[in-house]
Amino acid sequence: MDLELRRDPYNVTDKNAIEVRHSRGQRVGYVAKTLSTRLSPLLSERKIRLIATAGPVPTNTVGLDKTAMRVEIRGKRKFSSDPRLDWCFEDRMEVKRKAEQAQREHQERERKGLDEDNAKMLQKRKGGGGSAGGTISSAHREYDADDYALLSNQPGENKPLDALLETAAEIEKTKRPDLIGDLFKVGALDPALLPTHPSPPGKDDGTMRSNLLPFQRQGLAWMIKMEHPELPKTVDDPPAQLWAKREDTQGGTYWLNTGTEETTRDTPKLKRGGILADEMGLGKTMQTIALVCTDDTGEGVLEGGPEEPDERYDDMTLIVCPLSVAANWTEQFQQHVGKKRLKWHVYHGDGRDLTKRELRKFDVIISTYQVLAGSLPDSDSKRSSRASSAKGDIEDDDEDLHPAKKQKVKKDSVLHSIKWRRVVLDEGHLVKNPKAKMSRACADLKAERRWILTGTPILNSAADLGAMLSFLKLCKPLDDPDQWKHYVSKASDEKRAKLLRAIVLSTTLRRTKDMVDTSGKPLITLPSVTYYKYEVTLEGEAQQLYREVEAEVSASVQQAMKEDSTKPSFTHIRTLRDRKLAARIQHDHETALGVPAGQVGAEQLTFLRGLLREMTEAGADCLACNQWAVDARITMCQHFFCQSWSLLRDHVIAPAAERSVTPSTSRSGSVSRNGSVTLPETSAKTAALIQLLKASEPGVKSLVFSQWTGHLDRIEAALNEEGITTCRFDGSMRQEKREAVVKGFVVPNKSAVAGSKDDRDNPMVMLLSLQAGALGLNLTVASQVFMMDPWWQPAIEAQAIDRVNRIGQNKPMMTVFAGVASVRVFQIVAKGTVEDRVLEIQAKKEAVIAQAFSGHKNVSQSKAKIEITDLASIFGIGDQ
Numbered sequence: 001m002d003l004e005l006r007r008d009p010y011n012v013t014d015k016n017a018i019e020v021r022h023s024r025g026q027r028v029g030y031v032a033k034t035l036s037t038r039l040s041p042l043l044s045e046r047k048i049r050l051i052a053t054a055g056p057v058p059t060n061t062v063g064l065d066k067t068a069m070r071v072e073i074r075g076k077r078k079f080s081s082d083p084r085l086d087w088c089f090e091d092r093m094e095v096k097r098k099a100e101q102a103q104r105e106h107q108e109r110e111r112k113g114l115d116e117d118n119a120k121m122l123q124k125r126k127g128g129g130g131s132a133g134g135t136i137s138s139a140h141r142e143y144d145a146d147d148y149a150l151l152s153n154q155p156g157e158n159k160p161l162d163a164l165l166e167t168a169a170e171i172e173k174t175k176r177p178d179l180i181g182d183l184f185k186v187g188a189l190d191p192a193l194l195p196t197h198p199s200p201p202g203k204d205d206g207t208m209r210s211n212l213l214p215f216q217r218q219g220l221a222w223m224i225k226m227e228h229p230e231l232p233k234t235v236d237d238p239p240a241q242l243w244a245k246r247e248d249t250q251g252g253t254y255w256l257n258t259g260t261e262e263t264t265r266d267t268p269k270l271k272r273g274g275i276l277a278d279e280m281g282l283g284k285t286m287q288t289i290a291l292v293c294t295d296d297t298g299e300g301v302l303e304g305g306p307e308e309p310d311e312r313y314d315d316m317t318l319i320v321c322p323l324s325v326a327a328n329w330t331e332q333f334q335q336h337v338g339k340k341r342l343k344w345h346v347y348h349g350d351g352r353d354l355t356k357r358e359l360r361k362f363d364v365i366i367s368t369y370q371v372l373a374g375s376l377p378d379s380d381s382k383r384s385s386r387a388s389s390a391k392g393d394i395e396d397d398d399e400d401l402h403p404a405k406k407q408k409v410k411k412d413s414v415l416h417s418i419k420w421r422r423v424v425l426d427e428g429h430l431v432k433n434p435k436a437k438m439s440r441a442c443a444d445l446k447a448e449r450r451w452i453l454t455g456t457p458i459l460n461s462a463a464d465l466g467a468m469l470s471f472l473k474l475c476k477p478l479d480d481p482d483q484w485k486h487y488v489s490k491a492s493d494e495k496r497a498k499l500l501r502a503i504v505l506s507t508t509l510r511r512t513k514d515m516v517d518t519s520g521k522p523l524i525t526l527p528s529v530t531y532y533k534y535e536v537t538l539e540g541e542a543q544q545l546y547r548e549v550e551a552e553v554s555a556s557v558q559q560a561m562k563e564d565s566t567k568p569s570f571t572h573i574r575t576l577r578d579r580k581l582a583a584r585i586q587h588d589h590e591t592a593l594g595v596p597a598g599q600v601g602a603e604q605l606t607f608l609r610g611l612l613r614e615m616t617e618a619g620a621d622c623l624a625c626n627q628w629a630v631d632a633r634i635t636m637c638q639h640f641f642c643q644s645w646s647l648l649r650d651h652v653i654a655p656a657a658e659r660s661v662t663p664s665t666s667r668s669g670s671v672s673r674n675g676s677v678t679l680p681e682t683s684a685k686t687a688a689l690i691q692l693l694k695a696s697e698p699g700v701k702s703l704v705f706s707q708w709t710g711h712l713d714r715i716e717a718a719l720n721e722e723g724i725t726t727c728r729f730d731g732s733m734r735q736e737k738r739e740a741v742v743k744g745f746v747v748p749n750k751s752a753v754a755g756s757k758d759d760r761d762n763p764m765v766m767l768l769s770l771q772a773g774a775l776g777l778n779l780t781v782a783s784q785v786f787m788m789d790p791w792w793q794p795a796i797e798a799q800a801i802d803r804v805n806r807i808g809q810n811k812p813m814m815t816v817f818a819g820v821a822s823v824r825v826f827q828i829v830a831k832g833t834v835e836d837r838v839l840e841i842q843a844k845k846e847a848v849i850a851q852a853f854s855g856h857k858n859v860s861q862s863k864a865k866i867e868i869t870d871l872a873s874i875f876g877i878g879d880q
C-alpha cells in the first residue's frame, strides 16, 4: 500500500521526525530515527521528496513493533551530488568506505611515522569520491526492518496521543463550584420536585417537531407560572418577588418587602418573567420555543385557571441575542417547529427594512443587541426625556421606567415602538452594566413579559444579578441600580447573602448537568469532560522579553493601584501586557526595517479605520468588557474596545476622521499593513496544538479558541502550512458568512484526521474568537476544545467549552482515552508567564463569588481584593 511521509517539525522529542501516514491521512508511526535524521534536512530544503510503499499496514498499530517499507527518494539531478546523499549510492559509498579506510590507514601510518607521499595520495582519493556522478531521480535502496522501519510501539512514539496526554496535567475542574446551581440542590427547592406541564406542545398535538425532555416540561411549567405570578395567599407562603404577606395585631393584612423591609397596605404589583439559567446546552432555547408555542393564558398549568393576556400588547415575542447566535435561533425554530406553525423574522442587517406594520405579520422577531443599542442616540447619556413612542396607554410600563432614567430612543426605532407580549434576552448576562447603552436600550423596550436566558448568570460578581433585575424590572425597587447599591451592595455580609439567595430563588431556575430527577436518573447523559493543562516552555530571548515586559506592566499596575482612580481589571492588565509585548516586538522589527517609530502611515490609518468600521458593523464585542463595544476604538494591534477603557486610551484610533492616532510610546511605532505582531508564546503554543491535533483519533473535530483574532490569524497560517484545513468564526465576519461556516463544520467527517486529504472539503478544526464563538452555538460535532489563552472569567471559558458539552454530544467512541469516553479540553499555557497564574485566579474568582452568596465574613473586602490583590499577585507585587 502507498504511504505518505512528511516532516513533523513540531515534534518536541525529535526535530527531525518524519511521520508515516496511511493514504487516508491517519498517522501510523514514524520513520526510524537513523533514517529520518538523514532525510529530514533535505526534505526541509525541498531537495528531495519521498515515495513510500509497504505491505498492509494496520490502522491500529498498537502491538506492532516495526515494519519494513520501501522508499524512493526523488529529486532534481542537480541536487544529486549533495554529499548528504552519498549513502544512497553504492558506488559513492564504496568510494567513501575506501577513503575512510585509507584515512584510517594513513593515520595509522602517520602514527607509526610512515612516509608523507602516501598520505597525500590517500587524501586526494578521498576528495574525488565526493563528487562522483549519479542520479537520484529514481534512486532507491531496500533496507531491512532494523534500518528502515515504522516505529509503532515504543513509549512516547507509538501512541503519540497517549504520550502527549501524559505530559499534560489533568485539571480537576468537574467539581467547580456552581453557586446558583447549588442553591437549588437543597430541600424543597430541588428543581426535580417542580410540577410538570401536563400537555406541553410537541409531536402529539403537532405544534412542535420534537418533544420536550421531562426536566424541560418542568421548566416550561415554571416559565408559565413566572409569566402569571401570584402574591402569597397566606402569611406562611414564601414571598413572591420579595413581597411577603403579614398580619398586624388587629388581624389586618399588609405587605412586607423582605429586601428593603418597607411595608405597605397597597397590593404590590408583580412583574412577569424571570431568569432561565439552566447550564449551557440543556435546552433553554428549546424551552423558550416551547413557551412561544404555548397558549399565553397559562391553561393547564395555572391552579386558578387560564388568565387572559393583556390585549394592549401585540402577540409577538422579541428575541434579542448576540449576532453570533441569531442563526442558531432560526435554525432551532426550523428544526423544532417549522415555518408552517410559526412565522419568524431576523431583524438585523438587511432585515431591518421592514416597517412596524410588516413586522406585525410575524410571531417572533429575532434581533441583536447591536441593533438595540443603535436605537439610542449617540450622545444620549445625559438625556432624561420620556420614551418617545409611548402614548401613555400602557401605564404599567411607564411606571417601570424610573423617571430620571428614561431614554430618548431614536424616532425610527421600530423595536421600541412595538408593545411586545414577551421580550427574551438570550445570553442576558451580557447586560451586566445597567448604565451601558445596550442595557438601557433593552430596558426601554415595552413588554408585558421579560425573560433572560443565560447559562452563566454570574460572570464577575453578585452585582451581575442586579443588572439583570434592571431589565426584568423584578423585585422592585432593587431593579434600580441605585437602590441595589443601597440595599444589597452596602448590606452586611450575612444580610446580603440572605437577600441574594432570596432574589435568586424568586426569579431564577437553574438546572445543571450533574442534577438528577426524582428517581435518581441524570437529567441527560453526556460523556465526561477531561481538562488538561498543557504547558509550553518559552526559551531564551522570548522568556527574557516576557520577564521584562511583565516588570513594566507590574510598575503600571502598582501606579494605578496607588492612584486608585483607574481601577485596573484583569482584562486591562492582560491587554496592557500584550500591548506592551506587541509594541516591543514591533519596535524591534521596525528598527530592523528602518521604519521611523512613532508614526502611523496614511495607508495603515485607512486600513485600521476600515477595520474598525467593519467590526462595529459586525457587532464585535469589546475585548475588555465582552459586551457590544460602545463608541468603539481599535488599537494599532487591532484590538477592539469600548471607548471607556481608560488604560488604553492613549493607544487607539477613533472612528471619526478628525480624531487622530496617538501612539502611547515611541516604542509602539507603526505597524505593518495588517498590523499583526507575532508574540513568541503564539508559536510555541501553536506547535503544541499542531502536535495534539495531528495525534487525535480519526473523526475527532476540534474547536480552537483565542481571544485575539491576531493570534487566530497566525494559528490559522501555521495549521494551513501543516496541511491542516481550518474554518474560522469570529466577530469580524458577517452574519451570512458565520451561518455558512457553522453549516459546513457541523457535518461529521468520521474517518478523517486533521491534516489528512479527507479534511480538505470538511475541516476537522474550527478557529473561534472567544468573544464571538463562546456563546450559544451548537457545535457538538466537535469533541475536543483547545483554549489558547486562559481567560480571567471562568464562566466565559465554561461557555466556550459547552459548545461541545451539550445535548447532542453523543459520539463517545470518538475520544476514548484509557477506555473512558470523554470530551477533551486543553488549556494551553505558556509556562513561567502571567498565564500560569491566571488559572489560579480563575479558581479564586469562583470562590469569591461563592462567598458573596454564602455570607462568609469580609466578603466586601474579599471582593475588593480580587480587583487589587489578585492583580498584584499576577505580577508578583504582593510578594515584594
Ligand SMILES: Nc1ncnc2c1ncn2[C@@H]1O[C@H](COP(=O)(O)OP(=O)(O)OP(=O)(O)O)[C@@H](O)[C@H]1O
Binding pocket: 210, 211, 212, 213, 216, 278, 279, 280, 281, 282, 283, 284, 285, 286, 287, 332, 335, 454, 455, 775, 776, 777, 778, 802, 806, 807, 808
Ligand atoms: N427536547 C429536545 N429534543 C431534541 N433536541 C433538543 C431538545 N432539547 C434540546 N435539544 C438540542 O440540544 C441542543 C442544545 O439546546 P439549546 O441550544 O436549547 O441549549 P441552551 O441551553 O440554549 O444552550 P446555550 O446556553 O449554549 O445557548 C440543541 O441542538 C437543541 O436542538
